[in-house]
Amino acid sequence: MSHTHQHQYRVDVTWTGNQGTGTKTYQGYGREHEIRIAGKPTVEGSSDPMFRGDASKYNPEDMLVTALSTCHMLSYLHQAVLAGVVVTAYTDSAEGTMETDVHGGHFTEVVLRPVVTITADSDALKAEAAHEAAHHGCFIANSVNFPVRCEPRIIVESV
Numbered sequence: 001m002s003h004t005h006q007h008q009y010r011v012d013v014t015w016t017g018n019q020g021t022g023t024k025t026y027q028g029y030g031r032e033h034e035i036r037i038a039g040k041p042t043v044e045g046s047s048d049p050m051f052r053g054d055a056s057k058y059n060p061e062d063m064l065v066t067a068l069s070t071c072h073m074l075s076y077l078h079q080a081v082l083a084g085v086v087v088t089a090y091t092d093s094a095e096g097t098m099e100t101d102v103h104g105g106h107f108t109e110v111v112l113r114p115v116v117t118i119t120a121d122s123d124a125l126k127a128e129a130a131h132e133a134a135h136h137g138c139f140i141a142n143s144v145n146f147p148v149r150c151e152p153r154i155i156v157e158s159v
Contacts, residue, residue, distance in 0.1 A: 076134035089117035
C-alpha cells in the first residue's frame with residue numbers, strides 16, 4: 001500500500017513595474033516584480049530583456065533552469081551517499097533552450113553539465129551511474145514536459 005504526501009510551497013509575487021499608467025501600452029510598463037517567501041530574502045525579478053525586462057534581475061526562464069540544476073545536484077548528492085561515493089566538489093553549467101513564435105513559447109530542453117569531483121578511493125563508475133538515479137529522483141525534472149539531459153564529467157582527486 002503506497003502512501004502519498006502532499007507538500008505545499010507558498011510564494012508571494014508582487015508586480016512593481018507600474019510606471020503610472022499600468023498596462024495601457026506594451027511599452028508603458030515595467031516587468032519588475034518581487035518574489036517573497038516567508039523567512040527568506042526577497043528576490044528581484046523581471047522578464048528576459050528580449051521581452052522588455054531588466055537584464056540585472058532574475059527572470060522565470062533563469063529560475064526554471066536553476067530549479068532543474070539545483071534539484072539534480074541535491075538528488076545527486078543523496079545518490080552519491082547511497083552509492084558510497086564521496087563527492088568533494090560539484091559545479092554545473094546548465095543551459096536551457098526555449099523556442100518562441102507568434103503563438104507563444106516553450107522550452108525544448110535543458111542540458112545539465114555537472115562536473116563532480118570525488119575522492120581517489122571512490123568508484124568513478126558508480127559516481128557516473130548516480131547521475132541517472134539522480135535524474136529519476138529529481139522532483140522538478142519529473143514535472144516538466146521537455147527533456148532534461150545530463151552530460152556529466154567525473155574528476156577523481158589524485159592521492
